[in-house]
Amino acid sequence: xxxxxxxxxxxxxxxxxxxxxxxxxxxxxxxxxxxxxxxxxxxxxxxxxxxxxxxxxxxxxxxxxxxxxxxxxxxxxxxxxxxxxxxxxxxxxxxxxxxxxxxxxxxxxxxxxxxxxxxxxxxxxxxxxxxxxxxxxxxxxxxxxxxxxxxxxxxxxxxxxxxxxxxxxxxxxxxxxxxxxxxxxxxxxxxxxxxxxxxxxxxxxxxxxxxxxxxxxxxxxxxxxxxxxx
Numbered sequence: 237x238x239x240x241x242x243x244x245x246x247x248x249x250x251x252x253x254x255x256x257x258x259x260x261x262x263x264x265x266x267x268x269x270x271x272x273x274x275x276x277x278x279x280x281x282x283x284x285x286x287x288x289x290x291x292x293x294x295x296x297x298x299x300x301x302x303x304x305x306x307x308x309x310x311x312x313x314x315x316x317x318x319x320x321x322x323x324x325x326x327x328x329x330x331x332x333x334x335x336x337x338x339x340x341x342x343x344x345x346x347x348x349x350x351x352x353x354x355x356x357x358x359x360x361x362x363x364x365x366x367x368x369x370x371x372x373x374x375x376x377x378x379x380x381x382x383x384x385x386x387x388x389x390x391x392x393x394x395x396x397x398x399x400x401x402x403x404x405x406x407x408x409x410x411x412x413x414x415x416x417x418x419x420x421x422x423x424x425x426x427x428x429x430x431x432x433x434x435x436x437x438x439x440x441x442x443x444x445x446x447x448x449x450x451x452x453x454x455x456x457x458x459x460x461x462x463x464x465x466x
Contacts, residue, residue, distance in 0.1 A: 249392035249407030251446030252370045280386045282377040284425045297420045298365045311432040336451040370438035377431040378379035405444035410431035
């Protein structure tokens with residue numbers, strides 16, 4: 237697999253096999269992160285990885301907090317209000333997932349179909365709090381004193397992680413909500429207070445049979461995003 241093939245074939249995985257990922261593989265995956273560029277070679281990357289019993293405890297606490305209605309408290313809070321273009325991208329992707337993964341028409345007015353839709357939405361939210369049952373989750377962290385530009389550096393490192401995982405036969409999904417209860421992560425992973433926990437990258441072996449992995453997000457055609465000026 238060359239770099240372009242990896243970039244074009246990588247996609248988010250939302251269902252994983254019940255198969256552990258070795259520490260050796262996880263180390264190789266994370267080792268790709270510091271190959272990314274960073275501002276003035278500041279190299280802000282710090283990663284904590286949860287697996288095994290620790291991840292099980294984190295998962296249980298996340299589900300308990302979510303189902304009890306506990307507010308999310310991400311270290312970098314945001315309530316995104318997308319511009320029209322990006323909002324429509326998100327809505328179109330959601331409708332596509334409903335049709336491809338679950339064979340549900342989200343626009344249907346049939347009560348039975350709407351009940352199915354509501355049940356699926358509840359299931360997906362719980363699975364998100366369970367980190368999609370991935371056997372490992374990588375938590376990128378950065379010093380709170382860093383300028384926001386370091387977020388670009390952290391994103392570049394995280395993309396390297398996902399591409400390395402793909403090359404090594406693993407699937408990933410990156411999600412902001414995986415950092416929504418940072419007090420749990422700090423307690424279980426001994427993450428110090430001076431670090432912001434940005435998000436989570438769930439890693440594992442893709443379940444090829446799961447309906448949740450049928451869908452691959454539509455990619456924006458390059459002519460819609462590119463302007464070349466001579």
